[in-house]
Amino acid sequence: MVSESVISARDVRMSFPDGAGGHVHAVAGVDLEVARGEVLALLGPNGAGKTTLLDILLGLTTPRSGDVSVGGLSPRAAVQSGMLSALLQTGGLLPDLTAAETVRMIATLHADPAGVDEVIDTAGVRPFASRPVGKCSGGQQQRLRFALALLPRPEIVVLDEPTAGMDVAARHEFWGRMRAQADEGVTVVFATHYLEEAEQFARRTVLMDRGRVLADGPTDEVRARAGAAYVTVSWTPTAAELAQVPHVLRADREGARTTFRTEDSDGLARYLLTATGARGLTVRPASLEEAFRLLTEDSPTPGDTEHPVTADSEEVTA
Numbered sequence: 001m002v003s004e005s006v007i008s009a010r011d012v013r014m015s016f017p018d019g020a021g022g023h024v025h026a027v028a029g030v031d032l033e034v035a036r037g038e039v040l041a042l043l044g045p046n047g048a049g050k051t052t053l054l055d056i057l058l059g060l061t062t063p064r065s066g067d068v069s070v071g072g073l074s075p076r077a078a079v080q081s082g083m084l085s086a087l088l089q090t091g092g093l094l095p096d097l098t099a100a101e102t103v104r105m106i107a108t109l110h111a112d113p114a115g116v117d118e119v120i121d122t123a124g125v126r127p128f129a130s131r132p133v134g135k136c137s138g139g140q141q142q143r144l145r146f147a148l149a150l151l152p153r154p155e156i157v158v159l160d161e162p163t164a165g166m167d168v169a170a171r172h173e174f175w176g177r178m179r180a181q182a183d184e185g186v187t188v189v190f191a192t193h194y195l196e197e198a199e200q201f202a203r204r205t206v207l208m209d210r211g212r213v214l215a216d217g218p219t220d221e222v223r224a225r226a227g228a229a230y231v232t233v234s235w236t237p238t239a240a241e242l243a244q245v246p247h248v249l250r251a252d253r254e255g256a257r258t259t260f261r262t263e264d265s266d267g268l269a270r271y272l273l274t275a276t277g278a279r280g281l282t283v284r285p286a287s288l289e290e291a292f293r294l295l296t297e298d299s300p301t302p303g304d305t306e307h308p309v310t311a312d313s314e315e316v317t318a
C-alpha cells in the first residue's frame, strides 16, 4: 500500500446564499487526504455537499476558505496538466456527432492524448462508435464520457454519480471497466447514491451529511462503526435484565424476539447464551445502507458514532 497523498484538502468550506438572506453551508470544514491508487466512495444524502466538494477538487468551484492541492498543484492546474480528469453526470455532448467523432474531436484538445481507438475499447464505446450521440442511451453516453475522461491519461479520475440512469447490467459492466483502471494504479474518487456500489467497489468510504464528514475509513470499518451487527434472540428481558446486557447500542422487541444492535456481536452473543435464557440466536451484519442511515440519523455531532443505550434511547417497552 503506497501512502503518498495525491489529493489533499484542508478545512475546506463553501457556502451559497439560501435565497432567504442566510447561507447554506454546502461544505462546512472538510479535511480529506487521498492516497495514490486509492478508490474512495463519497456517500451522502441529497444536499450532503458531495457535488460541491468534487467541483472544488476539480477547480470548477473556488472554496470560500481552505486549501486544496492535487498532486501538489492547484485543482485547475492539475486538470490542465491532464493529471486529473472528471466524469461528470451532466456535460455537454453534441448530439449530431457520432461517439467516435466525439472522442476524436476531444482528443485534439489534449496535448498528449491516449489513442482514440484505445480509449474507445477501454471504455466500451466500440459497439456504438458510429452512432450519433443523440441516439445513444444514457448508459452509452456515460461510457462515452468515460472514454473522454480517459483521453488525457489521468492519474486521478473523479466521478459524480457515474452510473445514474444505468440499469444493473450496465452498472456492473461500468464498474468492471473502472476497476481495471484502478488496478492499473489510477486513483478513483466517486460520489454515489448506490450504497452497494461503495460496498462493492470502494475500499474506503467517506460519509458526508450537511457539508461535514461523518465517517471516513475502510468501507467495512465505516459500517462497523455504525453498529456492526444485529443479534436477534427469543427472549423478552425485563428492563432490569436488559440493563445488564453488555455491548448493546439499541434494542427492539417484536413479539417474543428481541433484536440488539451491537458493535461486538461475539461478546453480546456469549452473554446472551450463557447468562440469560435467550435462545434461537441469529446474527446479521448491518448493511452499509443501515450504517449510513444510523450515522446520519443518530450522530448528534459529526464524527461521534457512539450511541450508548440510555433510558431515553431504549426502544424496548417493559
Ligand SMILES: Nc1ncnc2c1ncn2[C@@H]1O[C@H](COP(=O)(O)OP(=O)(O)OP(=O)(O)O)[C@@H](O)[C@H]1O
Residues within 6 Å of the ligand: 016, 017, 024, 025, 026, 044, 045, 046, 047, 048, 049, 050, 051, 052, 053
Ligand atoms: N450554486 C448553488 N447555489 C445555491 N445553493 C447551492 C448551489 N450548489 C449547491 N447548493 C446547495 O448546497 C448544498 C449541497 O449541495 P450538493 O449538490 O453539493 O450536494 P450533493 O451531496 O451533491 O447532493 P445530490 O446527491 O443531491 O447531488 C445543497 O443544500 C444545495 O442546495
